[in-house]
Amino acid sequence: MTVARRPLLRTLSVALIALMWLVVxxxxxxxxxxxxxxxxTAPDGxxxxxxxxxxxxxxxxxxxxxxxxxxxxxxxxxxxxVDVTVDTTTLPSGLSLAKVGDESRTLTVISDKRLLxxxxxxxxxxxxxxxxxxxxxxxxxxxxxxxxDQVAQLxxxxxxxxxxxxxxxxxxxxxxxxxxxxxxxxxELLTLGAFTALVLNRMGLTIVIAAPIAxxxxxxxxxxxxxxxxxxxxxxxxxxxxxxxxxxxxxxxVLRYAILLVFGGSSNNYLQFAAQQGLHIGPVSVTPKxxxxxxxxxxxxxxxxxxxxxxxxxxxxxxxxxxPALASATGIDVERVISVVWTLGAGLAAFAGVYMGxxxxxxxxxxxxxxxxxFAAVVLGGLGTIYGAIVGSIIxxxxxxxxxxxIPSEMKTVGALFVMIVILLIRPQGILGRxxxxx
Amino acid sequence: xxxxxxxxxxxxxxxxxxxxxxxxAAMGLNIQFGYAGLLNFGQVAFIAVGAYAVGVVVTSFxxxxxxxxxxxxxxxxxxxxxxxxxxxxxxxxxxxxxxxATSEILRMVLRSSALEQWLGGTSGITAKMGKEFHDLxxxxxxFGLPFLTWTRQDAWVVIVGWVIVVxxxxxxxxxxxxxxxxxxxxxxEDELAVTALGKNAYLYKMQALMLGGIIGAIGGILWAVxxxxxxxxxxxxxxxxxxxxILLLGGAARILGPVAGTIIFWFLLTFFGEFLNQAITAGWxxxxxxxxxxxxxxxxxxxxxxxxxxxxxxxxxxxxxxxxLDGR
Numbered sequence: 001m002t003v004a005r006r007p008l009l010r011t012l013s014v015a016l017i018a019l020m021w022l023v024v025x026x027x028x029x030x031x032x033x034x035x036x037x038x039x040x041t042a043p044d045g046x047x048x049x050x051x052x053x054x055x056x057x058x059x060x061x062x063x064x065x066x067x068x069x070x071x072x073x074x075x076x077x078x079x080x081x082v083d084v085t086v087d088t089t090t091l092p093s094g095l096s097l098a099k100v101g102d103e104s105r106t107l108t109v110i111s112d113k114r115l116l117x118x119x120x121x122x123x124x125x126x127x128x129x130x131x132x133x134x135x136x137x138x139x140x141x142x143x144x145x146x147x148x149d150q151v152a153q154l155x156x157x158x159x160x161x162x163x164x165x166x167x168x169x170x171x172x173x174x175x176x177x178x179x180x181x182x183x184x185x186x187x188e189l190l191t192l193g194a195f196t197a198l199v200l201n202r203m204g205l206t207i208v209i210a211a212p213i214a215x216x217x218x219x220x221x222x223x224x225x226x227x228x229x230x231x232x233x234x235x236x237x238x239x240x241x242x243x244x245x246x247x248x249x250x251x252x253x254v255l256r257y258a259i260l261l262v263f264g265g266s267s268n269n270y271l272q273f274a275a276q277q278g279l280h281i282g283p284v285s286v287t288p289k290x291x292x293x294x295x296x297x298x299x300x301x302x303x304x305x306x307x308x309x310x311x312x313x314x315x316x317x318x319x320x321x322x323x324p325a326l327a328s329a330t331g332i333d334v335e336r337v338i339s340v341v342w343t344l345g346a347g348l349a350a351f352a353g354v355y356m357g358x359x360x361x362x363x364x365x366x367x368x369x370x371x372x373x374x375f376a377a378v379v380l381g382g383l384g385t386i387y388g389a390i391v392g393s394i395i396x397x398x399x400x401x402x403x404x405x406x407i408p409s410e411m412k413t414v415g416a417l418f419v420m421i422v423i424l425l426i427r428p429q430g431i432l433g434r435x436x437x438x439x
Numbered sequence: 440x441x442x443x444x445x446x447x448x449x450x451x452x453x454x455x456x457x458x459x460x461x462x463x464a465a466m467g468l469n470i471q472f473g474y475a476g477l478l479n480f481g482q483v484a485f486i487a488v489g490a491y492a493v494g495v496v497v498t499s500f501x502x503x504x505x506x507x508x509x510x511x512x513x514x515x516x517x518x519x520x521x522x523x524x525x526x527x528x529x530x531x532x533x534x535x536x537x538x539x540a541t542s543e544i545l546r547m548v549l550r551s552s553a554l555e556q557w558l559g560g561t562s563g564i565t566a567k568m569g570k571e572f573h574d575l576x577x578x579x580x581x582f583g584l585p586f587l588t589w590t591r592q593d594a595w596v597v598i599v600g601w602v603i604v605v606x607x608x609x610x611x612x613x614x615x616x617x618x619x620x621x622x623x624x625x626x627x628e629d630e631l632a633v634t635a636l637g638k639n640a641y642l643y644k645m646q647a648l649m650l651g652g653i654i655g656a657i658g659g660i661l662w663a664v665x666x667x668x669x670x671x672x673x674x675x676x677x678x679x680x681x682x683x684x685i686l687l688l689g690g691a692a693r694i695l696g697p698v699a700g701t702i703i704f705w706f707l708l709t710f711f712g713e714f715l716n717q718a719i720t721a722g723w724x725x726x727x728x729x730x731x732x733x734x735x736x737x738x739x740x741x742x743x744x745x746x747x748x749x750x751x752x753x754x755x756x757x758x759x760x761x762x763x764l765d766g767r
Contacts, residue, residue, distance in 0.1 A: 034590075105565075107565045107566075107667075107668070113668070116562060116670075182532040182535065182536065184535075234749065237749075239748075239749065241531070241532070242478060242531055243748045243749075243752050244748075245478070245531075245532065245535060246683065246687070246744065246748045247744075247745050247748045247749060249480075249680050249683070249744065250680075250684075250740075250741045250742065250743070250744030250745035250746075250748065251741065251745060252741070253677065253680060253737055253738070253740060253741030253744065254738050254741035254742055254745070255741075256737075257734040257735075257737035257738045257741065258734075258738055260734045260737075261731055261734040261735065261738065372536075372539065372540050372543055375536045375540070376540070379533070379536065383532075383533075408551065408552065408553055410547070410551055410552065411547060411548075411551055411553070413543075413547060414544050414547050414548065417540040417541075417543065417544050418544065420536075420537070420540060421525055421526075421537055421540065421541070422525075424525050424526065424529065424533060424537060425524075425525040428529055428533070
């Protein structure tokens with residue numbers, strides 16, 4: 001990842017990591033003859049067969065080639081220092097090892113060891129692989145453009161990212177406000193929304209029709225149903241907030257790996273609008289789809305805020321956020337409000353998921369990657385406040401993108417999370433939160 | 440179906456190196472979460488600090504393992520300070536968010552290309568890190584029981600690992616029945632009451648965070664020594680949640696909870712995984728592929744975590760009264 005130090009978003013579009021590790025340090029089962037093993041996967045997720053690998057231990061060499069599924073395995077005669085070389089001439093044309101020095105390395109094998117080889121197509125036009133980095137808009141001005149142009153582009157990218165975060169954070173904050181639950185599985189609501197649209201899209205609906213259907217379907221399936229069959233019974237049992245938080249962690253793991261199991265680990269695109277020529281407006285380049293989605297999400301956010309301010313149920317929602325017991329005493333059906341909030345939150349999250357899916361890719365842990373950024377946004381704006389979620393999201397989006405001017409872009413999420421911690425030090429209630437006791 | 444293989448794998452994993460790592464991580468969480476009520480979602484960061492301290496000191500700076508261990512402990516204390524100062528005064532949900540964020544920050548720093556020279560970037564550090572430790576190995580040959588086989592090196596790590604676990608279990612036992620431990624439990628139950636009695640709750644919580652973190656870091660040290668390799672993406676938040684599942688399975692706020700939890704957890708998980716592997720290989724489950732097993736194992740852990748929290752929050756051996764974690 002040497003290119004990643006260039007302070008431009010272009011780095012995002014460089015092929016990065018080909019392997020998503022299913023990382024639990026698993027099962028190095030003891031054996032007299034340990035093995036080295038691994039998988040060669042192209043950046044597009046397809047296995048690479050026929051790559052020759054040689055392992056040399058104590059002067060004795062063993063060679064193998066990767067099978068049709070890209071895997072290889074060499075059983076070593078014993079433990080010790082092993083030289084592993086990859087015959088790069090056997091790689092398919094166009095592919096090369098991403099890391100210099102990977103073609104020959106020496107390692108100590110004392111038990112079964114999985115080797116990781118990253119492959120890249122080398123060209124900077126490659127679509128980002130899942131897990132490459134934090135979400136970001138894919139456009140960047142050509143290098144060498146004046147700083148003001150770079151800033152203008154990054155501001156646009158930051159606003160686009162901020163809107164995605166806001167759509168997710170709004171639901172997160174509504175649910176927190178009304179139920180007190182910090183939902184660690186909110187990222188999966190984004191992923192589920194994106195995949196619901198993907199399924200409909202693959203079934204033949206164009207994404208323009210599939211997306212709204214998916215959002216409504218997700219709101220019902222993953223929001224209303226989740227509340228009805230998981231959280232309402234738990235509230236009835238008076239499960240505490242900390243146990244509930246741990247339940248959301250468990251749910252996040254279940255959903256994430258269920259999606260991985262069903263859809264696999266590679267990244268997907270919707271059938272329409274996968275690649276679009278950027279529009280050049282002044283110094284800024286933006287794809288039409290990103291522009292339309294940004295406008296749509298602004299409309300959605302404005303409508304939701306207006307609804308919360310004006311409508312009866314919206315006012316009831318704010319009343320429940322303020323004081324559930326008092327709201328209940330004044331005749332507000334708290335359970336109904338919570339049900340509405342879950343449905344709305346899941347719908348907004350699904351919109352954010354489709355948004356991410358259209359501007360980037362759809363992959364199994366896309367929502368998880370945004371979760372901590374959403375938390376940073378709501379903590380920044382004020383946990384439980386509606387405007388806070390929106391303001392915090394926009395600030396975090398801008399901050400993430402603009403910070404790439406001074407820090408390596410691979411570290412931009414770190415910057416946002418770090419700011420969250422600093423905010424907690426100096427103003428724990430967030431920018432728009434009311435000063436209250438949070439400790 | 441090779442049933443004895445499945446069984447021997449499960450037994451080996453239940454007491455193996457991975458189990459020891461998770462046992463230590465869960466023991467650290469037990470002090471933090473079980474006794475002090477601190478919802479630390481970043482335990483994996485402490486493991487990473489321990490493991491990387493060994494990797495960096497030994498390979499990048501050419502130091503000895505005996506220098507690396509104090510460095511790792513100091514690193515864990517430093518991390519606890521960094522984590523604790525902004526968050527220990529805050530509510531549980533803030534602590535959870537900040538700790539998980541910190542563990543991710545640490546992971547991204549570890550894998551950054553700017554520090555690749557010392558930390559090895561995304562592929563981490565692979566080298567013989569525990570030479571001094573393995574030189575002390577008194578075992579004459581590989582270790583073999585009917586259901587339990589290890590190489591000479593692994594067996595040495597496993598033996599020392601369990602000795603450390605036992606020592607730390609004793610330490611925990613002594614600590615929680617001391618006045619210090621009673622204050623800690625008091626903070627968990629009612630922080631205001633403890634403060635009113637003149638105890639500095641913040642200081643006690645910080646000490647609990649540090650102690651739990653150090654125990655986690657010891658797990659990391661042992662892992663680096665055993666595996667001779669540390670990789671940044673081995674330290675994802677899921678590791679923390681596995682440790683939580685183990686702790687809640689055995690029973691939080693129980694001295695032996697993490698130990699029992701570890702053995703049961705890894706036995707069941709490996710048994711299920713290997714059984715599935717064999718069943719798929721034998722063609723009994725044509726709709727599944729061998730590569731699906733990892734995902735299914737994760738799903739199982741998630742379901743287990745949810746079910747435990749909903750149905751039996753005190754775990755197998757826990758005492759419900761000990762875990763009245765409800766307040767905010």
